[in-house]
Amino acid sequence: MKRIVLVPGHSSFDPGAINKNLNLKEYDCVLEMALKLFKSDDLGNVDMILKRRNSYQTLAEEINSLNPDYIFELHLNAANGKAQGTEVLYCSSSKKGKNIAEILQNNLVKALSYPDRGIKSIKIGDRGSNILWKTKAPCVIVESCFIDSLKFREDLKMKETISALKEGIREIIDRQV
Template structure:
């Protein structure tokens, strides 16, 4: 009898999502000066809460040591897919939700579509769409050099007071949207096979 079967029922192996906390404590990324809140601080708590909310997928939080080592650090976990948490910033006026994926990855694009739909709906921000990236583009190194499909999420502009306020007000919905997207990705034939 096949070792994957016990009592006539095939064992179900849960998928693994590497949930990357963008940036790090001593290099915290974008910041909302008025609120004194950095991209790293917001996303570190968000990652913890997403991990608690997801029930049908194994989630492993990943913190970066260096940007160059990040793809190999993630690959050591052998995840089925990767979600990297970020926030956009520009001029305190720009707004919206977008997802970045590697331009040659159909699985990454399918993931980005699931994440964009759930997160943009939860926050109600302007839909900036899916952004294909090459290895040379901002964020492209991570997207290109991980073995599993990867998406960098940019759900709102942290330097925009209105968008940060909206993300805080709708925080529970944001956590739920990420959790729902991760669970949908795990069962999507377009992403995980």
């Protein structure tokens, strides 16, 4: 059985990016995604742990104490209200992280039909480096879309995102990445 720690990015105190027109907060959206993924019973032999952020400084240590095989942190991007696309971030020193990022990115791009922004190698000090560099298990940060450019709530493509993540998880486990 593989153990996956699923982390919704940000918190109720730090909601992340916001789409003011739709009154959407990144944390609320990724928490909803994480809960739906966590509650799904069709992933087979997976021990899924939902880990909310208590403190950014201690997050990696808290995750490491759970002894996961994989870590997925869910986020939504934001830029200028016009940018669109999907990307997955990984630790630049992790070959497994890169392979996982490629699998998830391919599944997300196919399911969401947003522009493919590719996978991004993260170095120490870059955005997301705390969790990517300080966790022991392979870790990726999924940025499924740009929340600030959405015109309708349906553009989050919640069902499609969850389905793509499930397919990616199955592929990662089947390929023993």
